[in-house]
Amino acid sequence: MRKWIPLIEFEDFLEAKGNKLDAVYTLQHYAEGWGGKWEEKLDERPCTEDNPFVFLEDGLWHGRLWGMDIIAKNVTCISIQGQASTLLPLFTKSTIRTVFIGRAETILHDEFGGKWFWSARRSMRFANHLREEADEFRKKYLDSDDVRDKTEVYEDWRDRKPSRGTALGGPYISVHLRRQDFIYARQDEVPTLKRAAKQIAKLLKLYELEKVYIATDAPLEETKELQQELKSFRVFHYIPSQDVFNQWGDGGVAIIDQIICSHARYFIGSYESTFSFRIQEEREILGFPVDTTFNRLCGKKSKCEQPAKWKIVY
Known part of the structure; x- marks a missing residue:
């Protein structure tokens, strides 16, 4: 990423500058919602989640x-509705030098899907140790490696040229396959295990x-049920030791899942899932x-609208 923009790892920053920050801003959605009208705005509000600072x-x-x-001089929760540029007043009208922005996923991209x-x-790039773990799983269980799969990655990402279909x-x-809260929040769009298995089996045969x-x-228990529904095929999923x-946590395991999914012959995701979006981006790259x-x-329909195709731009 340093080939794209100047940056420093957080722990390196703290070692160089000390652990005192001028301000911590924790972003959050407005508790009352959008109110039926979209407008860019931000306001200092009471924290809607537990504040890790005292x-x-x-x-x-x-x-x-x-x-x-x-240690911070000021800690503030900011309710915001808008894009990254909506945050500018927090910096341009202040003399603060060191700022931490928490929950940045609350805001939107200014240029989503564009060249920038x-x-x-x-x-x-994925961390080397996570990529190595995923690659070992691919090689051991899925007969998959970058040479045969034609998914070799350039040492310098800037050397990669448009390569659609290679x-x-x-x-x-x-x-x-997203489950848990999606079953209730998106019940019309999330398939039952039987319906999911039927769609997967059809693709495997195709x-x-x-x-x-x-x-x-x-x-x-649901994973086992899905495996039973697909007993005519070989079903794999990553189970960490x-x-x-203990070393990499849920986040590390999720990245390993994404890497393995990204290298498949064919990928099928879940409706409006950020996890699926990240896999689609990696496959584009x-x-x-x-x-x-x-x-x-x-979900309930045998045919459904497929996700938007956010194609890579060089």
């Missing part, structure tokens, strides 16, 4: 972020494959065909 007798805020002790967006996205992918289908990799937040989980990337499982 105000002590020394007149400073003390808290921990990612296991690191942080894709340059930033292309500059982002990636083949491993001899398996990957599926992101592509003449026998292996499917499942990334899901489903509980163990306790040591791996790797050069997969559009029709093997932008797909999603249908």
